[in-house]
Amino acid sequence: MITDHRFFANFEKYKFLLFQLTKRDINIRYRNSILGIFWSFLEPLLTMIVMTIIFAFIFKRAIPNFPVYYLIGRIAFMFFQTGTTGAMKSIIGNANILKTVYVPKYLYALANVLSAFVTFLLSLIILFAVMVLTNVQFTIYVIFASLPVLILIILTIGVGLILATVTVFFRDMEHLWGVFTMILMYASAIFYPASIIPEKYQIILTINPIYAIISCLRSVLLDGQLYDPATLLFAAASAIISLVVGMAIFYKYQNKFLLYL
Amino acid sequence: MKILEETVIKVENVGIEFSLNKEKVDSLKVYLIKFLKRDLKFTKFWALKNVSFEVKKGSKLGIIGLNGAGKSTLLKLISGVIKPTEGNIEIKGTIVPLLELGAGFDPEYTGRENIFLKGALLGYSKSYLESKFDEIVKFSELENFIDVPLKNYSTGMNARLAFSIATIVDAQIMILDEVLSVGDAKFREKSQERMKSLLNEDVTVLFVSHSIEQVKILCDSAIWLQHGKMIMQGPVNDVCDSYTNWIKKNKDKIAPEDIPKIKK
Numbered sequence: 001m002i003t004d005h006r007f008f009a010n011f012e013k014y015k016f017l018l019f020q021l022t023k024r025d026i027n028i029r030y031r032n033s034i035l036g037i038f039w040s041f042l043e044p045l046l047t048m049i050v051m052t053i054i055f056a057f058i059f060k061r062a063i064p065n066f067p068v069y070y071l072i073g074r075i076a077f078m079f080f081q082t083g084t085t086g087a088m089k090s091i092i093g094n095a096n097i098l099k100t101v102y103v104p105k106y107l108y109a110l111a112n113v114l115s116a117f118v119t120f121l122l123s124l125i126i127l128f129a130v131m132v133l134t135n136v137q138f139t140i141y142v143i144f145a146s147l148p149v150l151i152l153i154i155l156t157i158g159v160g161l162i163l164a165t166v167t168v169f170f171r172d173m174e175h176l177w178g179v180f181t182m183i184l185m186y187a188s189a190i191f192y193p194a195s196i197i198p199e200k201y202q203i204i205l206t207i208n209p210i211y212a213i214i215s216c217l218r219s220v221l222l223d224g225q226l227y228d229p230a231t232l233l234f235a236a237a238s239a240i241i242s243l244v245v246g247m248a249i250f251y252k253y254q255n256k257f258l259l260y261l
Numbered sequence: 262m263k264i265l266e267e268t269v270i271k272v273e274n275v276g277i278e279f280s281l282n283k284e285k286v287d288s289l290k291v292y293l294i295k296f297l298k299r300d301l302k303f304t305k306f307w308a309l310k311n312v313s314f315e316v317k318k319g320s321k322l323g324i325i326g327l328n329g330a331g332k333s334t335l336l337k338l339i340s341g342v343i344k345p346t347e348g349n350i351e352i353k354g355t356i357v358p359l360l361e362l363g364a365g366f367d368p369e370y371t372g373r374e375n376i377f378l379k380g381a382l383l384g385y386s387k388s389y390l391e392s393k394f395d396e397i398v399k400f401s402e403l404e405n406f407i408d409v410p411l412k413n414y415s416t417g418m419n420a421r422l423a424f425s426i427a428t429i430v431d432a433q434i435m436i437l438d439e440v441l442s443v444g445d446a447k448f449r450e451k452s453q454e455r456m457k458s459l460l461n462e463d464v465t466v467l468f469v470s471h472s473i474e475q476v477k478i479l480c481d482s483a484i485w486l487q488h489g490k491m492i493m494q495g496p497v498n499d500v501c502d503s504y505t506n507w508i509k510k511n512k513d514k515i516a517p518e519d520i521p522k523i524k525k
Contacts, residue, residue, distance in 0.1 A: 013386075014381075016381045016386055017381035017382060020381040020382075098342070099342060101340070169287065170288060171288055258343050259279055
């Protein structure tokens with residue numbers, strides 16, 4: 001009997017497929033672009049330059065090293081945005097093949113998150129290069145950055161699974177999510193200091209797990225000090241909740257997907 | 262004659278219920294409006310109900326019935342793409358679905374890349390595909406085009422590649438929807454030869470077709486589905502004859518495009 005009672009059943013068998021799908025997602029992203037994968041480096045670098053020209057002067061006091069401050073926020077946010085958006089479209093986009101061959105469906109969502117993660121890793125190279133160029137002190141705390149990154153991956157997979165499920169039934173989720181991520185971007189203090197938000201609206205940042213992850217990363221990478229454990233814990237809890245909810249609803253509704261594709 | 266006792270497909274009391282909105286509601290806005298107006302109408306119907314049969318290893322089962330009888334749904338259930346609402350399906354062995362052969366190809370990928378992509382979708386490992394790569398390319402006769410993107414292939418080339426990938430494995434259970442006619446006359450001959458060798462006595466075959474003639478040639482037993490219910494099962498000639506008789510009697514009630522080709 002074919003069983004997909006567990007998300008990771010058959011994982012061994014479909015490892016190669018996951019690799020293939022991830023590779024294809026990366027290829028699709030840079031399809032027909034001459035520079036190809038180099039856009040992973042160029043894109044954050046170019047936006048960083050533009051944003052630095054525009055905002056570095058305005059926020060000179062609050063953010064001494066604007067390029068690195070901005071890059072950390074942008075790279076983390078872009079991973080979340082591309083990963084979740086890709087996962088959201090992964091089921092409806094592969095309707096054709098899902099109808100003919102049995103493949104664990106979560107693989108499509110996972111492949112999209114993984115391909116976004118590859119881009120994330122590549123843009124880390126730019127981040128470290130800019131850190132060296134702007135004389136950031138590398139401390140032992142840099143290795144602690146892996147924890148918020150792991151939390152970010154879990155959060156992206158969880159939210160991605162929720163979106164993938166909902167989008168099968170409601171196609172307009174795509175547009176809603178586009179608007180939502182834009183709001184989220186402005187609410188994550190990516191290119192402005194958190195301190196400019198008035199006291200009574202600080203709650204927006206406090207309850208935003210993306211901001212929590214970004215601020216943890218800034219602590220260890222930019223400020224050379226350990227993050228606030230409570231902030232990290234909040235991010236971790238949100239990520240785990242989103243993953244559990246994502247897996248639960250994906251598993252519950254995946255057998256119905258085909259009727260709506 | 263070889264006695265084959267092992268049951269490879271066991272379908273027990275399988276039913277699948279579709280619950281669909283009368284009108285297709287796939288936007289959140291429409292859903293909310295309809296929900297507030299209490300205008301959400303669901304139609305529930307059983308696409309298959311109480312279907313039970315067993316398939317022994319090596320036997321060739323034909324599935325016949327009019328359009329909408331549930332034939333494709335049954336194949337999807339057996340290949341594991343959808344799950345039954347009730348009942349049980351037990352499968353022993355690897356299933357190779359020879360349905361919609363081109364599905365899963367990426368038009369921007371070269372033939373070479375598509376072999377690995379499609380192969381992975383069918384659940385083959387990297388080392389297996391590497392070991393079979395030359396054979397696939399040779400059989401598809403695409404040696405000179407294997408590094409060309411698929412979007413530049415002709416329909417025939419596309420079909421040849423798809424057929425060659427899908428049939429490379431030694432399948433224990435094969436699912437066929439209509440007999441494959443792939444590519445030009447020469448390749449069709451070759452592909453039918455391969456089909457014959459694939460459909461040897463160890464391979465179990467499930468075959469859906471509108472052509473009663475083809476079912477009679479290929480299968481040894483058959484089941485007849487109508488409106489999701491199994492009307493009859495048994496030796497292929499008995500079932501096919503009852504089916505054609507029934508069609509002759511009910512010709513007026515059946516839509517003309519539904520009437521299968523029957524040799525007069």
